Amino acid sequence: MNQPCLVADIGGSNARFGLVEKSGGSVVHVRTLPVAAHAGLAEAVESYLAGLPGGADALPIKPVLGAVAVATAIAGDRVEFTNSPWSFSIEAVRTRLGLDKLLVLNDFEALALSLPRLRGDQLHAPDGLPTPKGTLAVIGPGTGLGVGGVIETAHGWVALPGEGGHATLAPADDYESELLALVRRDYAHVSAERLLSGIGLPVLHGAVARQAGHMVAPALTAEQIVEAGTTGSDALCVRTLEVFCALLGGFAGSVALTLGARGGVYIGGGIVPRLGELFFRSRFRERFEAKGRFRGYLEVVPTVLITDTLAALSGAALALEQIDL
Structure with a gap:
């Protein structure tokens, strides 16, 4: 070129x-x-x-x-x-x-x-930046939820395009099963994007509110939920972001297993960088590793936040x- x-x-x-x-x-x-x-x-x-x-x-x-x-x-x-x-x-x-x-x-x-070329000032990794090698995965909650991967070959890096954000979202406990059951009242298929995205945050917020006993959930945009949740000014929004991070961690772990992304899972999109330290204090990493017999497989897989949009x-x-x- x-x-x-x-x-x-x-x-x-x-x-x-x-x-x-x-x-x-x-x-x-x-x-x-x-x-x-x-x-x-x-x-x-x-x-x-x-x-x-x-x-x-x-x-x-x-x-x-x-x-x-x-x-x-x-x-x-x-x-x-x-x-x-x-x-x-x-x-x-x-x-x-x-x-x-x-x-x-x-x-x-x-x-x-872009992953193999990203610099340290474009990333945030509390446990240190990994050296790009093998297979890398990336997920990104923005307006929708994107998923992709890249494999290191003898001829350079080869990308794996896909539409993993539309894969069915799996609950990990009874509480999440209740939430997804509430969402299925309105949507026959509850994909990961249905809850883990800009269009999905209001849906997730509504389910969290209904599960907590609110007959009518406040109608908030994704931006309002992130603002109120990160500042702690609204308990339902705080809870929504906690559930969001946990579900995202479980989904990211599934992507890592599916692609064999032992070189790392990168989180992009516009939502997670706005969560700040709330994201790193969340259950994301706990849920990322919580894959039963393959916990050991995932414990050594780094997760890295892309801060450069x-x-x-x-x-x-x-x-x-x-x-x-």
């Missing part, structure tokens, strides 16, 4: 953009735009380029390659987002933007590819480097 590249990470709420000037280069001119403020991907890209210092015309060399990570599964030319009204044709966007090539990949495929941009650039241009 010896030509300038446009990179993007498109979630359900935010669209993050940047430029990479050459292979292995840093992502520069990073900017985040709200998805709701733009009709679609092409319009958001044009808005991003126009907002660069001096506008798109001021760039010494305009990007001719693009790599876009999207929060949905990729199958063919048509891209339909899971938690956003956006949809687009890859070829139509490429043509409109005047790109020679436009690579579209799953957002957690891109985030997984822009990490997937570098992973998108690496994906473009890996393909034969």
Whole structure:
């Protein structure tokens, strides 16, 4: 990749953009735009380029390659987002933007590819940062719940895209079984994303409230639940975040076992970094390891928090480097 590249990470709420000037280069001119403020991907890209210092015309060399990570599964030319009204044709966007090539990949495929390159200032690991090796997994509660992995091979790191956030969520005790039974009154399938995400936190909060005897749960957004829970100003929100961290730990342990991610499980997304020390005091790690006969297997698997919400941009650039241009 010896030509300038446009990179993007498109979630359900935010669209993050940047430029990479050459292979292995840093992502520069990073900017985040709200998805709701733009009709679609092409319009958001044009808005991003126009907002660069001096506008798109001021760039010494305009990007001719693009790599876009999207929060949905990729199958063919048509891209339909899971938690956003956006949809687009890859070829139509490429043509409109005047790109020679436009690579579209799953957002957690891109985030997984970023893992081996992440620096210490992009991560937080209370027990020390691991050396990337073998198989790594990443999960991320944001608007939805992403899951991905990356495997070290003789030819470099190879990503494993998937939709693990839509796997069925399993309870670990009677209390969690009661919560999931309450949620199943409204949803036939209770996936991990149904509770462990921005769209899921209000659902989880409602179930926690009903289980505690509240006939009508207060209608709060995910942002309000996180704010009230982290400050301790609302007992139901505090309890919701405690349950959230415990369920996330159990789910993360299952992902580690499924992928054989002995090199580490990384936690991304926009929610967990906002929980601060509450997350590290929670039952996340306890529940991560609580897998019966395989406790010993998981006890030595590191869990690391990704604090840099822009990490997937570098992973998108690496994906473009890996393909034969």
